[in-house]
Structure formats: C-alpha cells, structure tokens
Amino acid sequence: MDWNQDDELQAIFRTEMEERAPHLVAGAQAMIDGTLSAEITEQCVREAHTIKGTAKVMGYDLIGDAGGRLETDWRAIADHTLEPSAELGRRFLALSSHLLPAVDGDPQQGTPELSDALRAVIHGEEVPPIPEPASAPAPPEAISMAPELPGPEPEPVEADGPSLIVIDGSGGERPSVNPNVGNLGGLLASSENFSAGETTGVDTAKLYRLINRVAELRLDAEALAGTIEALRMAATASPSEVAALASRWETAVADIGEAVTEIQNQAVTLVAVPLSTVTSTVPGLVRFLARKTGREVRLEIIDDDIEVDLQILENLGNAFRNLVVNSIEHGIENPEERVAAGKSATGTLRISAEVEDGRLSLSVSDDGRGMNWELLKQTAIENRLVDQAGEITEEQLRRLLFETGISTSPTHSELSGSGQGFNAVARLVREMRGTVRLQTEPGAGTTVTITVPAFQSLQRALIVEAAGRRWGLAEPAVLDRFALIDADRVTVAGSQEVVWGDGMLPIGSFANAAGLPDTEAHRDVVVVSTQTGPAALAVTSIVGVREVATKSLGPLVSGTDLITGAALLGGGELALMLDANALGESSRKSRGGVSPDELARVLVVDDSPGVRQIVAGALAAGGFDTVVAGSAEEALEVVSGGGVDAIVVDYSMPGSDGISVVERVRARSTTLPIVMMSAVAERADQDRAKAAGVDAYFDKSDFREGALVSTLHSLLERADRGREAHAQ
Structure with missing residues (x-):
C-alpha cells in the first residue's frame, strides 16, 4: 500500500514532522552559535533516527535519506569522530529547515531545495537558501503528545561507539575503467550498479584492517612473481632446486588464497x-494498524541485532511491512x-530472524484465525480463476495466493483488499x-x-549438471539432495515418484x-522449495555447494523469470542461476518432457565459454533448442550437418x-536467420556485418530487455512465412 495516500496517516506524519524537525533546526543553530551540548546532540540523533524510519515507511524516500544522513553525522559528533563547526552547522540548518516543506513535495523525489541541501551536506558544497525558520520547539513539559506514527523507537546514543568514515558513492571522480571487464561484454550486469549513490557508514577499524590486508596481499603477489621468475631461470637447474622453488611457490599461492578470503x-x-x-519501524507501524483496525496486539521481536547486507534489507523492507499489515x-x-474463540483478547505478532550458512530467515507469525482455504476457494471460483467443476487442491490455492493477487477481503481499503500483499512479497523475494x-x-495462526x-554479492549456491551444462540454485531454496539410487521410489500412472517427508513427490526432469x-x-535428485510446495528434480549429477559471486543478466539476454543471473565459479567457469519457484512450476508443466523436434534449433557461436552458456541458457528459457560452437570452423561443421534453424554469432573471435x-x-x-552480437564493434563493423547478410545486430550491453529472444522468434516467423509463400 502507499502510506502517503492515506489522509489520516498523512496528517499524523505531518504532525510528527512539525514536532521533530524544529529540534534538528535548533541543534544546528546551537552548533553555529557554539552552544552545542551532549544533551542536544543526543536528542538530534534520536529525532533524525525517527524521521528516517517514519519517512521510509511513509514512502518519502528523500526525507528518509536526509534523516539518515543527519542521524549518521549527529551520531559521529556524539562519538567525537566528527568535529562540529559553524560551517557544518549551517549545512545542517539548511537540510533540517527543508525537511518539513518537503512533506508537501513528491513523496519519492522530495523537493529540489531538500535535494540541494542534502547534496551540500554530503559533498561539502555551498549552502542553499534557507526557508523561514520553523517555530522553536517548546520546552519538554509544554509539548503535547502527538498521535504516534509508524516509526522507529528512540535509539540511545552509545558514548563509545565505533568511529565512522562516511563513504559516498554519488559524487567525485572515479578511476577510468572498462565497464564490461568481467561482465562478458555487457551480458552480465555489474553488481556495483545496485548501490550507486548510496551513502554508507563504515567502521574505521574495519576499514583500516582491510587496507592493511590489501597491502599484505600486494606483497605476497610480488613475492609470487619473483618466485615464478626464479623458477623460469632454474629450468635447467638441479631437481632439488626446482623442487625448493616449487615449494616456495605453493606457499605463496596458499598465502594469497588465505589473504583473498x-x-x-x-x-x-x-x-x-x-x-x-528495518524492524525499528515496526512498533510504531503496529500501533497505528492496531488503532486503525480496532485490534489489540502484543509485538515480540527476536534477534533483530544480527547483521546482513544493506542492499538485502533495503529490498526486503516493503515485503516485510506487507506481511506485518497482512x-x-x-x-x-x-x-x-x-x-469468543477462547483466546486472549490481545493477539500476538512475533517477528524472528536468524542467519545460518549465509542465509537470512525472517519469520512473521501471528496467533490469529489462520488461512480460510474454503473462503479462498469460493473467491477463486467467483473470480473465474479456477474451474468450479474440477477438483481444487490446496496447492492450486497457494499458487493463486502468491501469483494472482486474489483477496478474500470483502472490501477494499488503504490497508488491504487489493490482494497484492502476498503477490508483492513473492515477487520481491x-x-x-x-x-x-x-x-x-x-484458528491457530x-x-x-x-x-x-x-549478502547480495557473495552467495552459497548448489551447482548441478544437467543437459550437458552447469546450473546454480540459491542454497536457501534447496530443501534436500540425494542419490537417485538411494531414493525410495514408486511408479504412479507411468511416472516416478519419490518418498520424501510425509508424502510423495513426482520426480521431474x-x-x-x-x-x-x-x-x-x-x-541425483534435488528437492527445491516453491510457493506451492516442494518439487523434486532429477539431474545428471550434483557438483556441490559453492560460495559464488553472482551477477544479474544484462537486459539483452534477460526477460525470463527462470534465469536470475550467473554464478562466477572462478577460472572462467560460470553457472546460470535459476529461480527455484519458476523451475518447479516449469517442471509441473513439462512432465511430458521436451522433444528437440518441437523446438527451433539455434546455433550459438562464441569463443567465450561463459558467453556460450549464458546465451544458450537464455534461449532455452525462451523456447529454443540450442547447440554451441567455440570457433568459426566448428560452427561451419555444425551448419554442414544440418538441422540448424538460426544462428547467433559473435563479431570478434580468434x-x-x-x-x-x-x-x-x-x-x-x-x-x-543470423543474429550478430558484439562488445567492441564500431559503426563501420556494423555496416560490414549488414553487407555480409546479418539479419539483426546487437551490442552485448543492449538495454532492451529480452530483445535477443524476441528478435529470433520474429526472424523465424518471417522465415516460415517466406518458405510458405515460396511453396505456393
């Protein structure tokens, strides 16, 4: 839901800002006047923290960013790692003074004045004009309690907290780099794009430990280079000398591996x-929702002090709040x-979290009425989402709940009734x-x-082999894996099923x-988690669990729910990462198998094994059979053998x-049909390709989502029409 569209909540938010923003203005003025005290500093930390949380909940992104920056800097002042000054105070004053007027601006973009003031604080730029000052806050005993807003609880300032260096990614000169290095010419998206422009507080001690370790790694690399040179010179030396150098080499490589880890x-x-x-915004949110709905709710939050990737939390926030609302x-x-049901009048909402083996598990539980499957079934029938005459299983209803936006709420409100809650959660996850x-x-909840x-950048993945290729599944989605020969199997209606847990699972391919x-x-067999229950899939073999660096697909080869990205395995190897839920659904639909004769066959020609796998995998997910070649000679041999319906070829090859x-x-x-891709070709090269007879030409970093698959389908349809016309 859009919190900023609710009139009552909007009024509460404005009241909250009218109460808290003046304290930040007063704190900035005290810094300018040289009268800043520890008490004022601590209060500014609390006010900025609350504004950050409530603004984020309300969808006022720029106000939330401004509050977050003020919280970081005021906390650094409290920790004595940032020196207060009149100039800093003027920047704080400008930023704090523009907070309240921004409530009337665009929720996401804020106002230009607030944006300029935030930039001035981040980059130390000239202070923008300051609006008429907000009224000074009344003494504590004279302030009336405003209605509570869904924001964070006040957070105490730690006197001896870690010192912070603020690293800002939104400005300043960057070293000149090739953006396609490590991204296979643009077919993979750079992970740094996720966090561009973010401002992150960094523990100084951690930063210096990292810098020192990098210096040690450089020295180890230099030592290894020297050893290699000595080994080259000793090629004609005695076996004992060569063995001694090899031992030094092994030691240096081991040291580098340890340092890199x-x-x-x-x-x-x-x-x-x-x-x-994320959870700091929940108590206020629960209070508001309880008052709005007439519920009595006791909130329990367990283990929310665990640390996870900032990007993960930012992406998880909306899904998490949807679950609380639901x-x-x-x-x-x-x-x-x-x-009347024999329960306590007060319901319990419990939020718990744990991190294990690189996986964050976040649970939202209630002791309410539970899911009414019969009501959901009737709603599905009324909306013609299922056939009333056929059998409707709980598995089907679960799928509808997460995929269609179905809702059993009889009315639509700003809180619910749209049916997008579970659907939005599933999509985000x-x-x-x-x-x-x-x-x-x-009846139980x-x-x-x-x-x-x-963590976003480094993940644990189960690597498997199937159809002659390597694939990856995010480990959180893998429920079980075992050898097929050890499985307890039965044949049901001509298909194999395996005993798993308390029931049977059909084994898909x-x-x-x-x-x-x-x-x-x-x-081997892999059991994966899907929204409608576990799914068992047979693979050629299981390679094992690896810690991998993952990258998203570039737009050109994206556009499918099945492939989520690529896992870099080292040594030039990669595995396409597949979405477990989409894989399970695809397995249920393809129980009869896929025949090569039913699919158009596309030859993928590229000297890079990684590019071949990414393009072939994307085309397979797009409905094509594929064959690959690593050189021009190999490609011509495949074409000579016949059976190729289209070609995708790289421009530049040895x-x-x-x-x-x-x-x-x-x-x-x-x-x-022939499609050419390139990461280096200029305009003249494109003209040369067109003259040679290419039907379509793409830069590998092309931004059009799914363009390769859609273009191939169009070219093949055109070729079919041409053959039909010629036959007539």
Missing part, C-alpha cells in the same frame, strides 16, 4: 547493518472474536533469489518465512524444466571472425 570476509562486513534497521488486518481477530514459505492452521541470501531436451542418465562465418553461411543459404 580474509579480504572478502572483511569487505562484506563493511556493507553489513543490523536487521533492526497479519494484523487478516490474521489477528478483533478482541470480541478472540474472546524471487528477485532476491529467495523463497517464501507459508504455514497456517485454522499463520507463519510466513522469507529466506534470502544474507531438471533439463526439461530449464527448457532443454533431457538425453542424459540421472544420478582466427576467422564472425563476419567470415556469416559470409560462408550465406554462400549456402540466403534465408537462414
């Missing part, structure tokens, strides 16, 4: 923030209904490569558990679910380039 772990902690960054609006009954699990018992990677023909023997492939193919066929 430590640097990786230290770097990850620099972007870690406590979960309370629990109070749909789950917890009103006091009269609870008492899928984008984070996580899973959602719903447990409910009529509901628990929704979100499991996502604890991982390759078929990924859109590929399955021609290999299966040795030896004969892509243009040479196109020219030689065109000598045999003038109608075979």
Whole structure:
C-alpha cells in the first residue's frame, strides 16, 4: 500500500514532522552559535533516527535519506569522530529547515531545495537558501503528545561507539575503467550498479584492517612473481632446486588464497547493518494498524541485532511491512472474536530472524484465525480463476495466493483488499533469489518465512549438471539432495515418484524444466522449495555447494523469470542461476518432457565459454533448442550437418571472425536467420556485418530487455512465412 495516500496517516506524519524537525533546526543553530551540548546532540540523533524510519515507511524516500544522513553525522559528533563547526552547522540548518516543506513535495523525489541541501551536506558544497525558520520547539513539559506514527523507537546514543568514515558513492571522480571487464561484454550486469549513490557508514577499524590486508596481499603477489621468475631461470637447474622453488611457490599461492578470503570476509562486513534497521519501524507501524483496525496486539521481536547486507534489507523492507499489515488486518481477530474463540483478547505478532550458512530467515507469525482455504476457494471460483467443476487442491490455492493477487477481503481499503500483499512479497523475494514459505492452521495462526541470501554479492549456491551444462540454485531454496539410487521410489500412472517427508513427490526432469531436451542418465535428485510446495528434480549429477559471486543478466539476454543471473565459479567457469519457484512450476508443466523436434534449433557461436552458456541458457528459457560452437570452423561443421534453424554469432573471435562465418553461411543459404552480437564493434563493423547478410545486430550491453529472444522468434516467423509463400 502507499502510506502517503492515506489522509489520516498523512496528517499524523505531518504532525510528527512539525514536532521533530524544529529540534534538528535548533541543534544546528546551537552548533553555529557554539552552544552545542551532549544533551542536544543526543536528542538530534534520536529525532533524525525517527524521521528516517517514519519517512521510509511513509514512502518519502528523500526525507528518509536526509534523516539518515543527519542521524549518521549527529551520531559521529556524539562519538567525537566528527568535529562540529559553524560551517557544518549551517549545512545542517539548511537540510533540517527543508525537511518539513518537503512533506508537501513528491513523496519519492522530495523537493529540489531538500535535494540541494542534502547534496551540500554530503559533498561539502555551498549552502542553499534557507526557508523561514520553523517555530522553536517548546520546552519538554509544554509539548503535547502527538498521535504516534509508524516509526522507529528512540535509539540511545552509545558514548563509545565505533568511529565512522562516511563513504559516498554519488559524487567525485572515479578511476577510468572498462565497464564490461568481467561482465562478458555487457551480458552480465555489474553488481556495483545496485548501490550507486548510496551513502554508507563504515567502521574505521574495519576499514583500516582491510587496507592493511590489501597491502599484505600486494606483497605476497610480488613475492609470487619473483618466485615464478626464479623458477623460469632454474629450468635447467638441479631437481632439488626446482623442487625448493616449487615449494616456495605453493606457499605463496596458499598465502594469497588465505589473504583473498580474509579480504572478502572483511569487505562484506563493511556493507553489513543490523536487521533492526528495518524492524525499528515496526512498533510504531503496529500501533497505528492496531488503532486503525480496532485490534489489540502484543509485538515480540527476536534477534533483530544480527547483521546482513544493506542492499538485502533495503529490498526486503516493503515485503516485510506487507506481511506485518497482512497479519494484523487478516490474521489477528478483533478482541470480541478472540474472546469468543477462547483466546486472549490481545493477539500476538512475533517477528524472528536468524542467519545460518549465509542465509537470512525472517519469520512473521501471528496467533490469529489462520488461512480460510474454503473462503479462498469460493473467491477463486467467483473470480473465474479456477474451474468450479474440477477438483481444487490446496496447492492450486497457494499458487493463486502468491501469483494472482486474489483477496478474500470483502472490501477494499488503504490497508488491504487489493490482494497484492502476498503477490508483492513473492515477487520481491524471487528477485532476491529467495523463497517464501507459508504455514497456517485454522484458528491457530499463520507463519510466513522469507529466506534470502544474507549478502547480495557473495552467495552459497548448489551447482548441478544437467543437459550437458552447469546450473546454480540459491542454497536457501534447496530443501534436500540425494542419490537417485538411494531414493525410495514408486511408479504412479507411468511416472516416478519419490518418498520424501510425509508424502510423495513426482520426480521431474531438471533439463526439461530449464527448457532443454533431457538425453542424459540421472544420478541425483534435488528437492527445491516453491510457493506451492516442494518439487523434486532429477539431474545428471550434483557438483556441490559453492560460495559464488553472482551477477544479474544484462537486459539483452534477460526477460525470463527462470534465469536470475550467473554464478562466477572462478577460472572462467560460470553457472546460470535459476529461480527455484519458476523451475518447479516449469517442471509441473513439462512432465511430458521436451522433444528437440518441437523446438527451433539455434546455433550459438562464441569463443567465450561463459558467453556460450549464458546465451544458450537464455534461449532455452525462451523456447529454443540450442547447440554451441567455440570457433568459426566448428560452427561451419555444425551448419554442414544440418538441422540448424538460426544462428547467433559473435563479431570478434580468434582466427576467422564472425563476419567470415556469416559470409560462408550465406554462400549456402540466403534465408537462414543470423543474429550478430558484439562488445567492441564500431559503426563501420556494423555496416560490414549488414553487407555480409546479418539479419539483426546487437551490442552485448543492449538495454532492451529480452530483445535477443524476441528478435529470433520474429526472424523465424518471417522465415516460415517466406518458405510458405515460396511453396505456393
């Protein structure tokens, strides 16, 4: 829901800002006048913290960012790591004075004046004009208590907290780099794009430990380089000398590996923030919702001091708040209904979290009425989402709940009734490569558990082999894995099922679910979590769990829910990461298998194994059968063998380039669709490709989502029409 569209909540927010912003103005003025005290500083930390949280809940992003920056800097002043000055006070005064007027501005963009004032604080720029000062805050005993807003609880200032250096990613000169290095010419998206412009507080001690370790790594690398040179010179020396140098080499490599691992772990902690960054807004939110709905709610928050990736928390915030709203609006009954059911008049909302093996599990539980499956079934029938005559299973209803936006609420309000709550949660969690699990018992309550990677850049993935390729599944989505030979299997209606847990699971083909023909023997089974329950998939083999660096697909090869990105495995290897929920749904729909004869066959030609796998995987998810070639000669051999319906070829390859492939193919066929991709070609090269007979040309960093798949479908349809016209 859009909190800023609710008139009552909007009025409460304005009252909150009218009460708190003047304290920040007064604190800035005290800094200018040289009368700043510890008490004023601590109060400014609390006020900025509250404004940050409530503004974020309300959807006032720029006000929230401004509050967050003020909180960081006021806290640094309290910790004696930032020196107050008249100039800093003037910047604080400008920023604080523009907070209240921004309530009337655009919720997301704020006002230009607030944006300029925030930029002045971040970059130390000239102070923008200051509006008429807000009225000075009354003494504490004269302030009337305004209605409470869904914001964070006041947070005490720690006198001896860690010192902070603020690193801002939104300005300043950056070193010149090739944006496509490590991104396969633009087919993968850079992870740094997620956090561009963010301002992050960094523990100084952690930062210096990281800097020192980097220096040690450089020295280890220099030592290794010297050892390699000595080994080269000793090629004709005695075996004992060579063995001694090899031993030194092994030691140096081991030291570098240890240093890199430590640097990786230290770097990850620099972007870690406590979960309370999100949960701090919950007490006020619950108070507001309880008053709005007439509920009595006791809130329990457990273990929200654990630290996770800032990006994960920012992405998780809306999903988390949707679950809180759903629990109070749909789950917890009103006091009269609870008492009549033999319950306490006060309902309990429990939020708990844990991090284990790189996975964050966040649960929102209530002791309310639970899910009414019969009512959901009737609603689905009324909305013609299911066939009334057929059998409707709980699995189908769960799928509708998470995918269609169905709602059992008889009325639509600013809180609920749109049916987008669970649907929005599922969509957000899928984008984070996580899973959602719903447990409910009529009359006893509901628990929704979100499991996502604890850190965005480094994740644990289960790597498997299927259809001759390597694939990755985010470990939070993997429920079980075992050898097929050890499984307790039965045959039901011609299909194999495996005994798992308290029931039976049909065994689907991982390759078929990924859109590929399955021609290999299966040795292992993977059970993954989906929104409608567990799904079992047979794979050629399980490689194992790896800690991987993940990157999203570039727009050109994206556009499918099945592929979420690529896992870099090191040594030039990668595995396409698949969404477990989409994979499970695809498996249920492809139980009959995928025949190569049913699909158009596309030849992918590129000298990079990573590019071949990404493009072939994206095309498979887009409904094509694929075959790959790593050179012009290999590609021409495949074409000569027949059975190719279209070609995707790289422009630049060692030896004969892509243009040479196109020219030689065109000598045999003038109608075979050919698409060329490149990360380096200039305009003249594009003209050369067109002259050679290319039907479509793409830069690998093309921003049009799913353009490669849609273009191939169009070209193949055009070729079919041409053949039909020629036959007539």
